[in-house]
Amino acid sequence: MARDSFDIVVVGAGPAGAVAAYAATRRGLSVALVDRRTFPRDKACGDGIGPGAVQVLRRLGLGSVFERHPAVTELTVFAPDGGRLDSVIPPIDGRPMCGHIITRYDFDNYLVRAAVSAGAADLTGVRYLGMTREPELRRVELRGSDGTTFDVDARLVIGADGAYSAVRRTLTGDKARRSRHQSIALRAYASSDNFLPGGRIGQRLVLDYSSDLLPGYGWLFPLDDGRVNVGVGMLVDELKRRDDDLKSVLAAFVERARARGIDLGELHDQRAHHLPHVGGMPRLTYPRAALLGDAASMINPVSGEGIAYAVTAAADFIDALPGDVGDSGRLNAALTRFERDFRRRYRAHFLSCRLYLEMMRHQRPATSILRALQHDPRVLHAGVNLLFGFGSIHPRTVLRILTSSRRG
CATH class of the missing domain: 3.50.50.60 (FAD/NAD(P)-binding domain)
Incomplete structure (x- = not known):
């Protein structure tokens, strides 16, 4: 044959x-x-399928994957100092930016x-x-x-x-996996009516940058069937340094969300996965x-x-x-x-990601960044583009972050 x-x-x-x-x-x-x-x-x-991926798939003629899944255009961000940002995801380069949860x-x-x-x-x-x-x-x-x-x-x-x-x-x-350029994330699902259309929170992304998670974060991403994708992600080295385990970190994040009035059912289908970063490309x-x-x-x-x-x-x-x-x-x-x-x-983008990650390792600069997101739409625009697209941090963005920090 x-x-x-x-x-x-x-x-x-x-x-x-x-x-x-x-x-x-x-x-x-x-x-x-x-x-x-x-x-x-x-x-x-x-x-979460972010705006960058959505644009590429639509260009390839694969946009029908999003037809039965409502666009998510709003987000809530919790800062290390307890501050809170509620915002519409800003347009990038004049184009509306939205993601989908699938x-x-x-x-x-x-x-x-x-x-x-x-x-x-x-x-x-x-x-x-x-x-x-x-x-x-x-x-x-x-x-x-x-x-x-x-x-x-x-x-x-x-x-x-x-x-x-x-x-x-x-x-x-x-064969070696270099922990210096890796994160580890733990995902689970929980039921919640809060995130359904017309619910108390509605269809929005929730990101938590509380100090015990830095430079990682926790997330609540709503599906359209009454479930929420619940998870936390941290640098592998940081988790080792703390001598902590990710299940405990997730449990603490979920309890904090409930204390904020977010209704979450029991967690199920917990699965962890490693995330090798571009720094180790x-x-x-x-x-x-x-x-x-x-x-x-x-x-x-x-x-x-x-x-x-x-x-x-x-x-x-x-x-x-x-x-x-x-x-x-x-x-x-x-x-x-x-x-x-x-x-x-993508060199400028990759370098910007490394700079942003270093800043997010410490509570004071992380708080300054997230405070700037609250008060300056241009910083919010840059942050969304960095996290979910291919944006980079320009010197003027850093200046705006510092300016917002002084005002705060």
Whole structure:
């Protein structure tokens, strides 16, 4: 039997992998989409799809995923000093900014089905075992759900298989997870009528930057079925320094929310997940291979948000490919150009995230930032763009934060 051969084998069918498979198939490339899980499946996450991701998916023709999920345009932020901000999410570059809350069970399944409907070969339920390099391709070893192993050939392999990426280990040989550039988050669900349309709080995001969570935060993100995604995220190193455990941190956050009058039922479906930050981003491109999404540490260290990075990088990467991925010279040039352009394009954003994170480690500057969010719409605009898009901190933004701090 002839071995199957594809232009691209995508390993990992989360947002980065599914969008890459969808976009590549729409370009006329033959694609296999591999994931050890079958879909739909749960994925630990805050379930928030921010404005940056929404814009990219609409541009790709995938906006129907949002049709049954109301847009969230308001937020509440609690500051370390007990201050509170209630605001509409401000427009960015003249465009209304909104997010949607969709479980990853539904969201990821939609993207996988879109990729398969576009023509990608469905190899979900198949485990990646490794790959070898041949002169003009990569041979990928896989194992099916029945335990049978088989190979497929790929002119290009995309590793989009998450924070614990096996493709990344194959390409880099790096098995260590560096806690310095990682957060860990714990997500749960709870019932609450408060967040339903017409409820006491309504459809809004709630972010808690109380001092015991810095430089992390807690969140309440309302689904449209009477449930709320409840979670906390902290730097791994900070959690180790405190000798604390995330379940205790989550329990304290939930009790504080209840003390503020927010009605939350019993927590269920608690799941933790690691978040590798862009500060630990590896090399992205290799001979006939690339890393995208969480596998490439494409996660915002401030918000823990990775979907905007994932779908943007996936779409940009496929756009950058030559028409014939079998042409080694043109493919190598395209991979080199993509990595260079990606890092240059978002350098200011990544540096701004690191600066913001350092400021949020300490209560006084964190309070100053959040006080400025309350009093200065331009700072709020910049903060939302930094957390949920690709914005950067300009010197004038820092000046406005300092000015607001003196007024406070």
